[in-house]
Amino acid sequence: MDTKLIGGKIAKARKEKNMSQAQLAQLLFISQQAVGKWERGESIPDIVTLNRLAEIFGVDLNYFSENFPSTADETAVKMSVAIDSNIEQAAQEEVASLPGSERQLLTDFSASNLAESDFAGVTAHKSKFDASTLLGSDFSGADLTGSSFKVGNARGANFDGANLTDCNFSILDLVDASFNKTILVRTEFNKTELTRAKFTNVTLIDVKLIMIDLRNTVFEKCTFSGVDFKYCDLRGTCLDGLTFTGVRFDKAALNEATFKGTTLRNVSFIPTFALTNKYYRAIKTICFDGAKMDKLTYAALKGIGADLSKVTII
Template sequence: MEMKMIGSKIAEARKKINISQAELAERLFISPQAVGKWERGESIPDIITVNRLAEIFGVDLNYFSGNAPSAADETAFKMASDGIAGIEQTGAQATNESGSQELMNFSGSNLQGSDFSGVTAPKRKFNGSALRGADFSGADLTGSSFVGSDISETNFDRTNLTDCTFSANDLAGASFNETILVRTQFRSSALNDAKFTNASLIDVMLTKTDLRKTVFQNCVFNGVVFKYSDLSGVCFDKQTFTGVKFQSTSLHEATFHGATLRNVSFRATYALTNRFYRTLQTIRFDGATMDKLTYAALKGVGVDLSKVTII
């Protein structure tokens, strides 16, 4: 659908529930200028935001004609659709140091349930691929990219995902137990019922990602950035956070019971509204320990820290 048509539908639905562009932007944790651009047909929201818009407007995705990815992700989603329908494998090859031919590109492949456990396969491309239920446990996938792919119920336990990129994927039910996550990027991907357990996330970026049904257990977060993502109701109990940034992210009723927080930022990129403050005040930190700066930042916006210990 053309950008102007999508923009018109957004504007129509927004007016129907009688909210302003600024109010809609506040609910989405974005700038009012972004909403204005959508409605003028200058840009379109990504697929995760489209789902949030459908929830806010009380419509189903058919209202947006069922497909409204961002300009950057449009090609990736087309590849995913074509790949699952059975397009031929790209078959791009590169020559390794020994001179033998090595398959590098698995884009557009139907590899559901495939066994990749223990393989060493850096810098591979899995774009627009069907990988549902694949087993990558113990594999080294350093620098690989997954774009517009079905990776639901995939096993990434103990996998090295350093410098990997996941963009516009379905990762529902994927398992990340003891996974190596360094500078890994997750963008506009579905992580419903995905499980991160016993994992250290270092300099990881999670952008425009719905994490409301994602499970985090016994994890360490170091230098992680959550940006424009929804973490409502997520349980972070007894986990460790160092240098973590929650930027324009919803944490409504999230819990950090018994967690350790050092140099953690809970800030909005745009105007600090009353709704943003109220959202922060729903977060529970009972039994948590935190450094003085994190404590002061949260106390300053009225968060209940009566059961917190200062480090």
């Protein structure tokens, strides 16, 4: 693999996005020096990082291949411009056909530096904030239905009261973010950093939380319906007093998690590995004191050895 060729392509794509090495490094949570080494051909990103770079630059992964047809760049650009023109015309016609109150600006804020930006109360359906810096930005009360937030930094962002229906948060830094009375319907959080993020007074409906460390995430006065905690780390997490209906804790780590006073209906607990003595010991560390649950959930937990001595069946 030609490291200098790949380094040159990384540098070219970065410059086309008007990004500095420091900005790219921040999005990848690495040092600026590492980016410099790639571009000089002294080292090469691993395949996971190459995938992230492809997302940030908006290119196909094959772009980094030695066999990528660079000689056809001019033709490809012309075709892309023609296709984009047709898409833009169709979008304009569609927007023009809507009543004035339903029209909105089609927006793409990808690879932008938007730290501490004010998006409060805006309507921005299906917008893209991929590979953007959104540190401390205010999205309170905004309608962001169908929007995408991927491979970026949104530490301390405020999503209070926002409509995040069908939004996708993937490989995003949401440390200290706030979700108070936020609308979360079919929202997906995938490999996202949620340390000290706060979910308060929220009803989560058909939300997916995939491969996330939730040990320091706060959930208060929340209701979970059809939520999937797949491969999440919930060890020691306090889930007291919450309501869970049709929720799946499949393959999630729950050692010493607490469900005191919770209500559980049709909740699934499928282990991450075979039912060994170690697994049974881990299940016994989960506290269900004062919880209320339906007969099926009770039977499922009883079957894997949970301590249900202080549980009420409903």
